[in-house]
Amino acid sequence: MPMTAPDSPASSASPENGGRDPRLEVAFGVRVAAWWSVCFVAIIVALWLLVRLLNSISLVTITVTVAVMITALLEPAVRFLHRLGVPRALAGILVFVLGIVGLSFLVWFVVTQVTDSSELIQNELQDAAETIRDWLINGPLELKVQDAEKYTTNLGDTLSEHRDTIVNGFLQTANSAIAIISGSVFCLFATLFLMLDDGAIFRWFVRIFPPHTREHVAEGGVAAWKTLTVYMRSLVLLAALNALAMVPVMMIAGMPLVVPLAVLLFLGSLVPLIGVLVAGAVVCLIALVANGITSAIVVGIALVLVVQLFGNLLNPIILGKFVNIHPLAILVTVTAGTLVAGIFGAFVAVPLVAVINNVAHAVRQHHRSLPGNVAEPAGDANGSAGDAAGDADGATRQEA
Template identity: 60%
Template sequence: MTTRWAPPWAHGDGEAPRTAEPEGVAERLTDGASGAGDGPKRPIDDVSFGVQVAAWWSLCVLLILAAITAIGALLTHVYLVTVTIAIAVMLCALLEPAVRVLRRIGLPRPLAAFLVFVLGIAAISFLTWYALSQIADAKDVLVNQVQDAAVTIRHWLVYGPLHVAPKQADKYTTNLGDTLAQNQGNILSGVASQASGALGILSGAVLCLFATLFMLLDNGSMWRWVVRLAPVHSRGHVATAGAAAWSTLTAYMRSLVILGGLNALAMVPAMWIAGLPLVAPLAVLIFLGSLVPLIGVIVAGVIVCLIALVTKGVATAIVMAVVLVLIVQLFGNIVNPIILGKAVDLHPLAILVTVTAGTLLAGAFGAFVAVPLVAVLNNGIKAIRNSREPEQRA
């Protein structure tokens, strides 16, 4: 018979090794076993340590979510101010590098800021006017394209795989123009009822312009005032996070505009060779769509492909889709890392989730500001953590 080896203490020949237990654990175990504790047993003593940690984490998460919800409700209540100030900050981040260039040349900051502001707003106004004028001049072409699209869609609905009844197909296609004409009075009255909204947009635009100008003229005094609101021992971390956030936003805006321009310019020859109408407005549409990561350029591409489908056929539409995907992937994977570096280090899945969440919460504006907001918060937190590591090692 073979004898299995066992440690000495298994046969009483020695003492079992004792492991160090957390302070107070042995006493609680003894008290629980003997029932002779110093006082009545507390209910929390029956809750495991892991459950207590999970409960505290859950409470902290709920408090953070409650604070975010309260801030969101406050910002929504003053939505016009929130939107205009956010756009002003992003415009300032886009124009600030030009101010620094003029400052290095020797111009005083007020003059440099004023010149950059005037030239920047003039450029934006010119692009907007050019796009609107092109669309207005091509109004008849657009109407004809819509009519052709309606006929094509009706033919597909009736004779395609869906086999929709002709009367039902007419309801959604050829009768659409008659429906709009019959309800023209209601549409005009609805536009008139939005006059207050138009006035709000005008006042918001004026506020955005003045806020942008004041931020460009400022030499950092506004941010120093914000830093002084923090406790004394935290001001260094707040200043570090603010510097990282601002550099992130500046790099992001610069990359966004450059990539949007490259996408639009690269698509112009392709659309021109394919013989598509409205090349200039479509290029502007691609540029504007590129300002909203992932989703915006997809929407712009769908519109381009639809126009190609209606005017030139299925083959041209497929070619336009392939060319647009190749252009976006080429500039996104090759040019964008060179422009951004590590300034905006977000996974594509994180960008997609962020843009989708921003769209659900605040529509087009939420989709526009979601990615830079997350990138700014991410890099600000990283900067604080990196600044605290030397202190912890010391």
């Protein structure tokens, strides 16, 4: 049924009985809104089913995702060696071995530091809770003892009492130690195959689609891989810079547990916004217990300056304009990813959104570059103004 305007001649009479068609008595805007609502609900249902499917095979989902992200981090080194004349297979094996050894050493170092210092960090945080409790009671707020303990001491005791439950719940996501080992082996083999692959997997994936859409899929795949490669390089580099820059600050402040706290800052920086906020809060609390309120304020200011300096100056240089997401979108994305898939969801949420955004933009650009389509109008770096005008013009041409 054509969507004609309510006041057009076609909508005034029905060809069957000569009267008004009751379907066209609904306002045109309402019909458009209804179709949009149906499409939106269909998309939400499809996404929900996809999330349920991926969650039902979470071991495969997590291991393949981690393998792809590790490959995106190491694959530029393979290309560099290949340009120097090293055969592709040999370059892939060399980078895989060196990369896995380096990552294994990093994981071992992090685990040992966290394990050896977990009791000390817990005691320091408990002391920080006591310090804050005394300030709430005896400070300018003058809270009641019960209210102060509800926000400090009782909260710390609750976290300490349920620590085993939290750890067990984390381990239950992998079902058993065998699942963790099998997932790790699967991830290593998947990473090796991806490192040795020279685009064969992607070409096979493109051939699945209908012939008239393969060029669009190829353009989207190139944009997705470039986005993921640039993002992973930037993420690890900025996380390392944040942690290393805070080491001399913590040493000058005379804080304990400098190395474990630097490791904590590195891990927290891997999760945009939320991760570094949590890690920074822990660092400031330990500075409060060790050296008092002045040291905590100075360390907090230094941490904010370091994160802002590297985030605003180095991040645009490393990422360019290829991965450009508004901070509010990052916050919403990380929060949604955490609610859906926990820590893993928070880690992959931002690169997933960046990939989807750049793939959509690359497909639109490729479509407009085809003969007979409208060229990309001049606009800003992201082409937002041109996208809207081009989409409207393209829709008009298709209807005509």
